[in-house]
Amino acid sequence: MDTKIIGSKITRARKAKGLSQAGLAQQLFISPQAVGKWERGESMPDITTFYRLAEMLEVDLNYFSENGTAEIPATSPVKQPAAEILPSEERQVPLRLTAVDMQQENFAGATLHKGKFKAGSLQGANFEGADLTGSTFEVLDARGANFDGANLTDCSFSITDLTDASFHRSILVRTRLHIAGHGAIFTDVTFLDARLTKVDLQQTRFERCTFNGTDFHQCDMRGMHFDGQTFIGVKFDKSALKDASFSGATLRNVSFKLPFSLTNRSHLDFQTVCFDGATMDKITYAALKGLRVADLSKVTVV
Incomplete structure (x- = not known):
């Protein structure tokens, strides 16, 4: 399996759900760095995690296969917790x-x-x-x-x-x-x-x-x-x-x-x-x- 293809599909499905890498990682009980490596094609989830990803991102498991044609369902973006949202124009000054x-x-x-x-x-x-x-x-x-x-x-x-x-x-x-x-x-x-x-x-x-x-x-x-x-x-x-x-x-x-x-x-x-x-x-x-x-x-x- 091409890890870069798999990574791009994870990225696409995650964004369709309105989730950040940190938000997805929190729900999977893993580190945000692990999600980043998947999406960059540097590593790949194990089969158990694939099942959890499919359920969480509401996609068919075949979606992750290299030749899979399953579409991402149209869903409303998940509202992010307030702790994860910070306007890009607002600079944080350490106090x-x-x-x-x-x-x-x-x-x-x-x-x-x-x-x-x-x-x-x-x-x-x-x-x-x-x-x-x-x-x-x-x-x-x-x-x-x-x-x-x-x-x-x-x-x-x-x-x-x-x-x-x-x-x-x-x-x-x-x-x-x-x-x-x-x-x-x-x-x-x-x-x-x-x-x-x-x-x-x-x-x-x-x-x-x-x-x-x-x-x-x-x-x-x-x-x-x-x-x-x-x-x-x-x-x-x-x-x-x-x-x-x-x-x-x-x-x-x-x-x-x-x-x-x-x-x-x-x-x-x-x-x-x-x-x-x-x-x-x-x-x-x-x-x-x-x-x-x-x-x-x-x-x-x-």
């Missing part, structure tokens, strides 16, 4: 908001690219539906802040208290959290290529979340419940997982690297992790089995 008290401020629906929030207070601030692409949040009190539906692509949260901060359906693509969190609430969120480093997650709540290409590095996840949630291409690197639960979760291409210990403490802690009712691929299952510490007797291998 530095250092040591500013912005408690209870209303930024709902605002657009601020590469903004810098540092050493101030965002307690109770409202960023609902805002486009904060590329912004940094450093050394802040953001307790109770509202980030519901906000575009947090390429954003960084460092040394920030997010106790009771809400992230409902937020866009978290390549988002970074470093020594931040302490009780944030993430619901119906897809973490795409995100990285969490040295984050205390014991009080954080994850509900109905998908983790795709996400790294947990040296995080404290003791007692966490990820029941029924989805993990694809995820690394748990030297993170504390004592009494954590993945009951009923889906794990595909997931790796666990235990914290270094001169004793067998980390292995004993990992014995308390619950995988009952989880579904995992053969590679993930084999890797966990090789650790010889987790109870995998109630796991389904696909």
Whole structure:
């Protein structure tokens, strides 16, 4: 199959639906760069993804074949989320908001690219539906802040208290959290290529979340419940997982690297992790089995 022909057909169908590359990538739970490579003919989706593309773009599967004659159905363009729309004539100027008290401020629906929030207070601030692409949040009190539906692509949260901060359906693509969190609430969120480093997650709540290409590095996840949630291409690197639960979760291409210990403490802690009712691929299952510490007797291998 000619990858350039396939790529041009994906581009044509995507534009007919009024979708951006980022919008299509978000729905497929992949990176925008992957969509770009398809459309440039540098790579091609696998057969499973072709089925999902056909369904999402409302085309016949034969449309993607080199000699396919299937037409793109006439459809009304999909209305893009406000976070993805920015008039080309409007220039975004990076703003530095250092040591500013912005408690209870209303930024709902605002657009601020590469903004810098540092050493101030965002307690109770409202960023609902805002486009904060590329912004940094450093050394802040953001307790109770509202980030519901906000575009947090390429954003960084460092040394920030997010106790009771809400992230409902937020866009978290390549988002970074470093020594931040302490009780944030993430619901119906897809973490795409995100990285969490040295984050205390014991009080954080994850509900109905998908983790795709996400790294947990040296995080404290003791007692966490990820029941029924989805993990694809995820690394748990030297993170504390004592009494954590993945009951009923889906794990595909997931790796666990235990914290270094001169004793067998980390292995004993990992014995308390619950995988009952989880579904995992053969590679993930084999890797966990090789650790010889987790109870995998109630796991389904696909």
